[in-house]
Amino acid sequence: MLMVLRNIHKSYRLGTSEIEILRGIDLDIDQGDYVAIVGSSGSGKSTLMNILGCLDRPSLGYYQLAGQDITQLPDDDLADVRNGQIGFVFQQFNLLPRLSALENVMLPMVYAGIPKPDRQQRAEALLVQIGLGDRMANRPRQLSGGQQQRVAIARALVNQPSLLLADEPTGALDTKTTEETMALMTDLNRQGITIVIVTHEPEVSDQARRVIRVQDGELISDQANLPQTAL
Secondary structure, eight states: OOEEEEEEEEEEEETTEEEEEEEEEEEEEOTTOEEEEEOOTTSSHHHHHHHHTTSSOOSEEEEEETTEEGGGOOHHHHHHHHHHHEEEEETTOOOOTTSOHHHHHHHHHHHTTOOHHHHHHHHHHHHHHTTOTTOTTOOGGGSOHHHHHHHHHHHHHTTOOSEEEEESTTTTSOHHHHHHHHHHHHHHHHTTOEEEEEESOHHHHTTSSEEEEEETTEEEEEEEOOOOSOO
């Protein structure tokens, strides 16, 4: 089992009040799974994503990632887990505008201490794999939205993480580019990469093999899904 969550609660203090966001989440995710987490605004799905990605800690409960108890790790160790085991894809791409596509993809390997020749070779191979072999020298403003998202996905994968987390990855894309991005996600999952997507778009969640619904901070359903062959 790649991820094990038990009795996960998350609360925030607002003035003298305490706001409970997550209320006793139990969840298991296998290596190689493809999961969509869906829910309305304020349901707690983004907070759950932040905990899965080690960007936040639960107020109560237990989270194990790849056999390691994440809830007890110091901050520096959590940062190492994020950089080495988890790849992140966001709605707004978060590419550095002054760097080329190649340099953006290479950046996480700098923090991981990978030698420069290896960084370039691995980044080039990923960009070729996702169909951007002829765009390596382009900066983000010279790329379409879909191309920028592909660069962001390559950057997320370059440290060979066990888990890819995507937060509304198609929210800034048009229909055609959404189709292309989700086709890439499906292909990556077929290669064995575990993918968890937070989305409010049914046409995106339909591509996953498992759909988890969150409402008012609780997991209300967890169902197997037969992905559509096309959006």
